[in-house]
Amino acid sequence: MTIAPPDNDVLWARALLKSHRGTPALRGVSLGVREGEVLAVTGPRGCGKSTLIDCLSGLSPADEGEVWFNSSPVHTLGRAARERLRRERFGYVGPEPRLVPELTARENVALPLLLAGAPRKAAATAAAEWLERLDVADCARLRPADLRQDQRQRIAVARALAHRPTVVFADEPTAPLHRADRDQVLRILVTASRSHRITLVLATHDPGLARYADRVATMSDGRISAPVLVRPAMAVRPAQAVDPAAGQAVEQAVEQAVEQAVEPVPDVREEGAEQCSPTSV
Numbered sequence: 473m474t475i476a477p478p479d480n481d482v483l484w485a486r487a488l489l490k491s492h493r494g495t496p497a498l499r500g501v502s503l504g505v506r507e508g509e510v511l512a513v514t515g516p517r518g519c520g521k522s523t524l525i526d527c528l529s530g531l532s533p534a535d536e537g538e539v540w541f542n543s544s545p546v547h548t549l550g551r552a553a554r555e556r557l558r559r560e561r562f563g564y565v566g567p568e569p570r571l572v573p574e575l576t577a578r579e580n581v582a583l584p585l586l587l588a589g590a591p592r593k594a595a596a597t598a599a600a601e602w603l604e605r606l607d608v609a610d611c612a613r614l615r616p617a618d619l620r621q622d623q624r625q626r627i628a629v630a631r632a633l634a635h636r637p638t639v640v641f642a643d644e645p646t647a648p649l650h651r652a653d654r655d656q657v658l659r660i661l662v663t664a665s666r667s668h669r670i671t672l673v674l675a676t677h678d679p680g681l682a683r684y685a686d687r688v689a690t691m692s693d694g695r696i697s698a699p700v701l702v703r704p705a706m707a708v709r710p711a712q713a714v715d716p717a718a719g720q721a722v723e724q725a726v727e728q729a730v731e732q733a734v735e736p737v738p739d740v741r742e743e744g745a746e747q748c749s750p751t752s753v
């Protein structure tokens with residue numbers, strides 16, 4: 473029997489199973505991602521966050537289970553159709569900036585726009601604007617080999633956002649950055665996503681980064697092990713306006729959930745928030 477995904481979920485996954493060379497990485501993950509929200513997927517190293525991101529984004533299909541995007545099945549698409557979906561509707565930032573070495577920073581950022589059919593000049597202008605937002609405007613004419621790792625990652629973030637995708641998948645996006653740069657880059661990523669109504673799925677083992685999210689799903693050993701915190705008030709506030717006390721409480725709760733893995737997350741909800749069971753995520 474096929475169960476239709478809920479209308480208000482831009483992404484919806486059911487009962488995902490995935491193994492790497494016989495070792496299970498996902499053991500039955502069901503997850504819904506709402507349009508325009510920032511969903512953090514957190515948990516210790518090796519719990520399956522990257523594998524989940526890869527399955528949701530169509531990079532690497534699950535062995536079993538379903539993934540739906542805007543009520544269309546992704547799990548039944550062939551490789552070419554998945555690649556097209558990824559190129560046109562999704563953005564991706566990984567833990568390592570993967571830029572085209574032959575292209576300048578501006579050309580790298582303009583590339584998804586050009587592939588989507590934007591005129592050359594408009595793509596170059598938009599790329600320059602995104603580089604400016606990410607504080608790397610002065611790198612526009614340089615190639616990746618001439619840039620520092622943190623500059624390359626900022627450019628990768630600009631590239632993921634420039635074509636205004638429906639969903640950005642960010643897998644440990646601050647990994648190559650110095651501590652001082654992490655907050656700034658994440659704020660830009662979150663703020664830009666919110667202002668352009670881009671849905672952001674953020675995988676991170678750092679509970680501190682999960683404070684930027686509207687909801688937090690904690691994974692353990694290939695499963696979503698703890699309830700998702702729902703903070704509707706944060707969905708309408710820019711990242712800069714996050715109440716530090718609420719952010720700290722969420723961070724502590726997520727840290728605790730990661731440590732305890734299977735214990736429920738303590739209730740640190742803001743007034744009016746709801747809490748979902750993993751199956752209704």
Ligand SMILES: Nc1ncnc2c1ncn2[C@@H]1O[C@H](COP(=O)(O)OP(=O)(O)OP(=O)(O)O)[C@@H](O)[C@H]1O
Nearest residue numbers: 492493496497516517518519520521522523524677
């Ligand atoms: N290509 C692969 N080949 C073999 N095993 C893999 C592969 N990719 C992931 N795994 C294994 O699958 C499990 C889940 O890994 P995954 O990278 O999804 O977790 P993660 O939570 O993202 O961890 P990390 O933060 O370290 O990337 C781990 O046990 C990992 O060793």
